[in-house]
Amino acid sequence: xxxxxxxxxxxxxxxxxxxxxxxxxxxxxxxxxxxxxxxxxxxxxxxxxxxxxxxxxxxxxxxxxxxxxxxxxxxxxxxxxxxxxxxxxxxxxxxxxxxxxxxxxxxxxxxxxxxxxxxxxxxxxxxxxxxxxxxxxxxxxxxxxxxxxxxxxxxxxxxxxxxxxxxxxxxxxxxxxxxxxxxxxxxxxxxxxxxxxxxxxxxxxxxxxxxxxxxxxxxxxxxxxxxxxxxxxxxxxxxxxxxxxxxxxxxxxxxxxxxxxxxxxxxxxxxxxxxxxxxxx
Amino acid sequence: xxxxxxxxxxxxxxxxxxxxxxxxxxxxxxxxxxxxxxxxxxxxxxxxxxxxxxxxxxxxxxxxxxxxxxxxxxxxxxxxxxxxxxxxxxxxxxxxxxxxxxxxxxxxxxxxxxxxxxxxx
Numbered sequence: 001x002x003x004x005x006x007x008x009x010x011x012x013x014x015x016x017x018x019x020x021x022x023x024x025x026x027x028x029x030x031x032x033x034x035x036x037x038x039x040x041x042x043x044x045x046x047x048x049x050x051x052x053x054x055x056x057x058x059x060x061x062x063x064x065x066x067x068x069x070x071x072x073x074x075x076x077x078x079x080x081x082x083x084x085x086x087x088x089x090x091x092x093x094x095x096x097x098x099x100x101x102x103x104x105x106x107x108x109x110x111x112x113x114x115x116x117x118x119x120x121x122x123x124x125x126x127x128x129x130x131x132x133x134x135x136x137x138x139x140x141x142x143x144x145x146x147x148x149x150x151x152x153x154x155x156x157x158x159x160x161x162x163x164x165x166x167x168x169x170x171x172x173x174x175x176x177x178x179x180x181x182x183x184x185x186x187x188x189x190x191x192x193x194x195x196x197x198x199x200x201x202x203x204x205x206x207x208x209x210x211x212x213x214x215x216x217x218x219x220x221x222x223x224x225x226x227x228x229x230x231x232x233x234x235x236x237x238x239x240x241x242x243x244x245x246x247x248x249x250x251x252x253x254x255x256x257x258x259x260x261x262x263x264x265x266x267x268x269x270x271x272x273x274x275x276x277x278x279x280x281x
Numbered sequence: 282x283x284x285x286x287x288x289x290x291x292x293x294x295x296x297x298x299x300x301x302x303x304x305x306x307x308x309x310x311x312x313x314x315x316x317x318x319x320x321x322x323x324x325x326x327x328x329x330x331x332x333x334x335x336x337x338x339x340x341x342x343x344x345x346x347x348x349x350x351x352x353x354x355x356x357x358x359x360x361x362x363x364x365x366x367x368x369x370x371x372x373x374x375x376x377x378x379x380x381x382x383x384x385x386x387x388x389x390x391x392x393x394x395x396x397x398x399x400x401x402x
Contacts, residue, residue, distance in 0.1 A: 074339070080332025080357075085342055085365045092357055095332055 002161040003274060004180040006204075008196025010167035012186045013216040013240075016250060018164035019044040023257045024267035027129035030159040034148045034176035035166040036119060036135035043253050045132055050124015055135075055150045056115035057098045062089040066110035073102040073111065094142050118147045123154060128255075131156060145175035152179075160271070168196075169203045177204070182274050183211040184237065189221035197225060201234065210278060212237040214270075235277065238270050283310040283317065285384065286341040287377045288351040292320035294378040300352030303334030308341055309377045313385055318377075334358025342367060350380045350389065359395035371396040 005018040015033075019041050022031040033041040060073070060082055067089055074084040081096035082089065093116050103111050119137040126132050135151040137144055144166070152175075155161050165176035177183060183204050187197040197213070204211045213229050218239035229236050240246075249259035257264040288305035289296040294316070299305035308321040321340055326333045334354070338361035341349060349362055350373045362369050368391045373380050383389050 080335035083335055083339060083361055083364075085339075085361070087366075088364050090335075090361055090364050092332075092335065095335075095357075 001275065001278065002155070002163065002179065002181045004163040004165050004177050004183045004209075005186060006165040006173060006177060006183055006200060007167055007186045008169060008198070008200035009187065009193050012167075012188050012193060013214075014167070014186050015040055015044070015164050016256065017184065017186055017214060017216075018162050020256050020263065021267050021271060022130045022132075022162045023126075023128045023255050024264045025130075025160055025162075025271065027131070028160055030131040030133070030156045030161045031126075032151050032155065032161060032163045033132070033134040034151055034163050034172075036137040036144050036147045036151065037166060037172065039134055039136050041132070041164050042122070042134050044255055045126040045128065045130055047122060047124040047132060047134075048127050050122055050132075053121045053123075055118045055121055055147055057096070057118050057146050058100070058113040059093040059096045059098065059116045060091055060102050060111045061114040062091060063110045063112065064088065066108045068108050068110075070107065072105040072107070076101045076105050097143070098146065117141075118143075118150075121147075121151060121154065131159060144172040148172055148175040152176075169199045173203065174207070177207055177209065180209055182278050183209050184214055184274070185211055186214045186216055187225055188217045189215060189223070189225040191221075191224075193221070194224045194228065198228070201232065212274065212277065215239040217242045237273055238266065240266075283312045283319065283344070284347045285313055285381060286310045286321070286344070286346040286349050287373070287380050288323075288349075289320070289377050294318055294381075295376050297376055298350065298352055298373050298380055300374070302349070302351040302354040303337045303358050304329075305337065305351070308337075308344075310341070310344055310346055311377070311381050313381055316378075316381070332357070335361050338362045338365065338367075348384070350384060353397040354392070354395050355397050355399050356395040357399065359392070 005014045022029040033039045071084045073082045079095045081092050123133040133154045135147050166172045185200050187193045212235040219241040286308040288299040289307045289309045290299045304327045311318045326336050334357050338358045342365035349369045354371050370389045371392045
């Protein structure tokens with residue numbers, strides 16, 4: 001089963017939930033950090049053994065000697081990544097989505113593929129026995145989805161896969177959520193949390209995925225989130241009130257399933273609930 | 282020859298200069314000798330998710346202009362215009378007609394680089 005932990009608003013507790021849910025499940029779980037622009041699952045579940053890979057994407061390179069300036073590549077490209085002009089051809093690698101179309105339409109064969117670094121992926125085992133795949137986007141790289149897809153390509157389907165998604169509702173989030181069996185939206189009962197939760201719910205509905213909500217710091221703010229979930233028939237899987245010991249353990253980089261008595265049981269109960277809901281739906 | 286393109290908010294010589302190059306509504310292209318002009322429609326680019334500046338630069342390059350007068354021009358648009366051999370003046374803030382007249386009097390200086398960052402407008 002593939003469970004995506006997402007949210008509209010950032011800082012609601014996605015990573016905290018993802019790492020603790022994975023740690024509670026232990027070696028039955030695989031954790032994918034798909035928040036490649038700001039990965040931090042590794043702070044809570046550092047790898048004790050593993051490997052490191054550089055991930056690249058193919059972008060075109062032009063041989064002006066061969067180019068006949070027909071303009072076909074520029075007409076095909078929907079992203080303005082290749083711009084044929086009268087006497088030269090400009091390439092903007094950061095706009096390229098690596099579809100490969102320009103090579104196909106280039107009759108004189110003036111385009112070659114060259115690889116461009118997207119980022120790195122660390123994978124291996126954490127001390128708790130969790131299989132982890134951590135993506136990290138190259139600083140300066142603008143496009144996260146290709147790297148996110150590479151992280152997901154390393155998914156182990158025999159395990160319970162926990163995916164830590166980026167915040168928001170844009171392309172990287174869609175890339176992380178695609179193909180999920182269940183989405184947990186982590187929110188907080190504040191005006192910002194509520195506003196962004198509604199956007200996230202719309203996104204998950206558009207993708208036709210089953211979902212539930214976890215309300216973090218549930219004793220602050222207003223009842224808007226709770227009322228909205230009831231009205232929209234979205235199950236509230238768990239409400240976690242603010243807890244100083246939790247905040248203290250988190251700030252030290254500790255796993256809550258280890259530092260907070262009863263937390264592991266809460267995570268396992270949450271997992272059972274998700275499994276049950278998924279079978280029931 | 283209509284050799285000058287000015288980003289414009291309306292299809293007119295008396296239109297204000299559109300301060301955005303890539304997402305300008307129109308380019309009024311003008312023959313500075315005769316003041317003959319026509320408007321190029323750039324509206325398909327206004328809502329482009331990305332690459333608006335590059336596409337706008339292609340549009341004016343295809344119309345064989347030599348000079349662009351505009352408000353702000355980002356790095357990708359600037360690079361494309363330069364590669365097409367088009368000189369660019371930024372921070373032009375008047376009507377199209379006034380901009381052309383200043384250009385004819387040699388009062389316009391040309392940019393050596395983009396004056397705003399990516400995704401400025």
